[in-house]
Amino acid sequence: MNRALKHILGGLTLAALAGVALAAGADLGTTQKQATNWTAITMFAVFVLFTLWITKWAAARTKTAADFYTAGGGITGFQNGLAIAGDYMSAASFLGISGLVFANGFDGLIFSIGWLVGWPIITFLMAERLRNLGKFTFADVASYRFAQTPVRTFAAISTLIVVAFYMIAQMVGAGQLIKILFGLEYIYAEVLVGVIMLMYVLFGGMTATTWVQIIKACMLLAGATFMAGAVLFQFGFSPEALFAKATEVHAKKDAIMGPGALIKDPISAISVGMALMFGTAGLPHILMRFFTVPNAKEARKSVAWATTWIGYFYILTFIIGFGAIVNLIADPVTFYVDGDIAKGLKGGGNMAAVHLANAVGGNLFLGFISAVAFATILAVVAGLTLSGASAVSHDLYASVWRHGNVDSATELRWSKGATMVLGVVAVGLGIAFEKENVAYMVMLAFTIDCSGNFPELFLSVLWKGCTTRGGVVGGSVGLILATVLTIGSASVWEAVLKYPKGSAWFPYNSAALFSMMAAFFTIWLVSKLDNSAQAQKERALYPDQQTRSETGVGAAAASAH
């Protein structure tokens, strides 16, 4: 057995054992380059041509900074819901979760539920207030009544950190995926993602990025619906018959129908749950989508649609995982290394959904699903780049450095410059991390998010007593603690830094429970102790902020097109 394969199997076992945090990443393991798949390449080329045509259309409408950041606020709630779902349904969640179901059955369902439960929090507590207070970035909201320089600097830095980790996971996943699906070299895959993504963002801004995301979300939902439908059709649309066959052929037998090793101790489970629940409510590329709709009504509708599509999608991936168990084990010669089930799936465990596409729809459908998987990464990377670029141009340049005295054209130029730089950095990071274990990075991004961005944003909007000093100090404590504790957990200390097994000094899967509580407590304490003139002024501004956030009076309007 060659080394690459051992790596895949090793990675899989690890993901299965420590599952919660690890499989969260876009970690597709180190994959082997496959024969060039022309069907997949042709389908992908059609997608790219079509989306570039849309970009051309969008470019004609992207004239101001507002168009670039928020598509002029002209996206409807339904469209935005699809785009948000598209941002969230990354290749990692499609391939990773169906792979987890394929390997462990029920555990995959537990895992996917965790990714959904952040959405109600956003709906009930954040969506409307974000829309009413913000303009281009979530820092607009977080710094509404505070000293602009410290709060925006903090928000921009934490945005860039989150974007960087999320981006590395996506870029490395992209390279591995394209190597296996298209038979392209890793480095070409990286450059290809970088170049196409830059064209979307640079020329089409948020309008193009949103439409690419909507198209991709529709393709992914349609493809997954077809696959799940085909699987259920094989069993006369009886889930019971599907499960019966799956337990018969799967090595773990009946164990796949109940919880396995995914949740080891309740503290880790709750901590991971908090990271997913509140981290979602602090993701910069998701939060920025609330400024693309015209008003609070549409903002609420967007989250309701997003929640619906994402939930539906997770139910589909569960069926797809079981369909893979039944279909792939039945034909080891086609789908397993050397035709031997013990040696694992060709290309690794995350390829379950891709192989199933071949099993139920032949080469043409395999090409379609491969193209969708690539399009998914492309669209998510475009969204991340745009949110990172907004943090640089709107928060750091226009607000902090120029104190808001900057015209739209100059700010737009800076946004595009920042986009270029981020695109190059993304490709560079993707290449630099090719051989690294990046499984922990998405989880780290969520942990930093729920400990830094979220507490600051939440308290600035909902608690009168919050001050600049409290927000920045508390947010920083959360951010640093989240990073340090994650490094000390087994998924980084042992799996990445290669310290001996058992030497990890932070015993839980996720730092979120501790770092988030520390952030909330520090913001509260520092704000309470802060009696400066600035703090008193900030508290006095709260009623106005509250009135605007609750009624939308004074909120940024959609620009007329």
Added chain:
Amino acid sequence: MAQETWDKIRSNPKFQAFVQKRNNYSIIMTVLGAIAYYGFILLVAYDKEFLATKIGTGVTTIGIPIGVGVIVFTIILTWIYVSRANTEFDTESEAIVREATK
């Protein structure tokens, strides 16, 4: 200007009552969502056997409808909130704003 409208809105007792009502509703919904999720997670942590109990004579376990149920419940909860917020609450809020701007 917005400042003048804000002052008028705040001096309207209906506004405070409205904010109170909507916030209470948001909190109740948040708590319901959290109970469903953490309840499920604690069940997984403390009573794996229960979730692995077979329904009737088949292989399908109780865990499957519960798990899928949490997903469906989350979606329904979101829609219930949004439909009330977009009709009843928005009508009230618009009326308060109208009183302040006329």
